[in-house]
Amino acid sequence: MNGRKPFVLYTAMAFGYAFLYLPIVAVIAYSFNKSRMVTVWGGFSLKWYGELAGNTQILDAAQRSLLIAALTATLAVCLGTLAGLALARFGRFSGRNLLSLLTSAPLVMPEVMLGLSALLLFVSLEQLVGWPERRGLTTITIAHVTFCICYVTVIVRSRLVQMDHSVEEAAMDLGARPWKVFFVITLPLIAPALLAGWLLAFTLSLDDLVVSSFTSGPGASTLPMVIYSKVKLGVTPEINALATLVILFVAAGVTIAGWMLHRQGKATG
């Protein structure tokens, strides 16, 4: 009985990993496929990577998506940290429960609703004050920030609640003013949460199709939008090559972040 248990466990684990990662392995493998047919292996080749390098539409979209994701993540971390700080540290102020509710509402709101309401806002703003003039990079970023803030707020808030508040009090007791306490004590101690929040916001933005579709304008397609429109015309191995590069990029990002968090964890206990 005892001898069989690991076997059963390992089998279950193997199935689990296969279910999660086999499709990804297939995508990577077929990105090196010589054949134009996606499902037929025609020998090893790097030609789709070459074609990808020449496809300005995809490269432009990728560049735009990365820029939007970076902007979104940075803005969401700034605003989300402020919200998390207010909720975790400012005691009971009027409107606290409302703020708590509002920051978590987009977590459970259907994305279509978020996209639609953002579109309506931008259209009516344009009619009323003439800004934003056209929809594009700016409007997508604003829409992404609005739903990414909640994730950052939740992460930062829970980290602050876990943290021993007396550490901040001790800094104040030793003569540091509140702003100094925030930058010298609080910020370094919640840095792992900020990094985690930044990465999550970055991923959510990079990956978003629905909200982007609503808030984008002519000539401002993001990478998911381009891929989606291409897949409608049939998958080309070019997309596989692109997917492989994205996977590599994400894997590298996660590894570096994990290593940084590990080091930080060692330092801060």
Added chain:
Amino acid sequence: MATARPHATVEPWQDPNAEPILRIEGVTKTFGKVYAVDDVSLDIYRGEFFSLLGGSGCGKSTLLRVLGGFEIPDKGRVLIDGVDVTRVAPYERPVNMMFQSYALFPHMTVEQNIAFGLKQDGRARSEIEDRVAAMLDLVRMGQLGRRRPDQLSGGQRQRVALARALARSPKILLLDEPLGALDKKLREHTQFELVNIQEKVGTTFIMVTHDQEEAMTMSSRIAVMDAGRIVQVSTPSALYEYPANRFVAEFIGAVNTIAGTVVDAGEDRVVVRAHELGQDVVARAPQPIPVGTDVSIAIRPEKIDVREQPPSGEDNVVQGKVADIAYLGDVSIYHVRTDSGHVLRVQETHAARTADPHYQWGETLWLVWNAADAIVLAS
């Protein structure tokens, strides 16, 4: 139980001309409808090791936080060296606090932790280095300055927290349960060390603790708190021998309390009819108490003498049988049940070496105590 420290014979609180370093005037702090601190007034003098003693929720920690500037009282004033600091922010007060959790900065080394307060004061770099080295020496942590808090043991963290809080030479050091996180052996050792450090630096220490033995060992004076109020302020020995009421008597050490009614009052002694004992008890009363008053008689277990034969000529004699024996090595505790069913706790010191208990279960004993050793407390 240790007594007050030898140099505590200098008692500034007895001197009407002494200026207190800290004056608390009618401080009240409520949370919602709960009175955490209720109209507390207190004078604490330079160089004292003062303890706020009480059970959990008695308001001692809130009072300490008021002194540190982390809570602003609803009413009352706090004066340090005659200056009103009631509404002064924590970072502008001439006091420092040692937190119960130690609150060391986990991302800084021991040296950086100790230097933090000095840096905020804008001291010169060389001065900071000297001061940090001196503080590390003071708490005997000289070798460990480059370590981070998570590489230290509980006792070492406690020393770093102390060094950090003392580095800026505060006028008053506030200590919130400073030994609470240490194990029993280390705690006893650290009690004496903390007192030695306090004597060396001469800073006024105000400590919050729930441990009466800790407060007795270390303090020059103790304020016993209950439900947000100060019940009694005294030296450790006065608190033990002359408790102001039943709460203090029962909180500090073990005590037998016997309820009764005054039936005869002399000049400095009263006769109390103790219903629980079914007999009268004589006790000394410093102030006259009118006949008919309901009182409690408190008598410490070690003040009761045990006889195996009926004695004569004693103030108080109570007969009973041994119901329980607890052997504690240095002493034994006997529970003696009187004929009326009341149980009295008696303590016998083992002066001579023997493995046998002095008395046996069920043995009839006569308990004897002097009228002067019993305390009369208002019920």
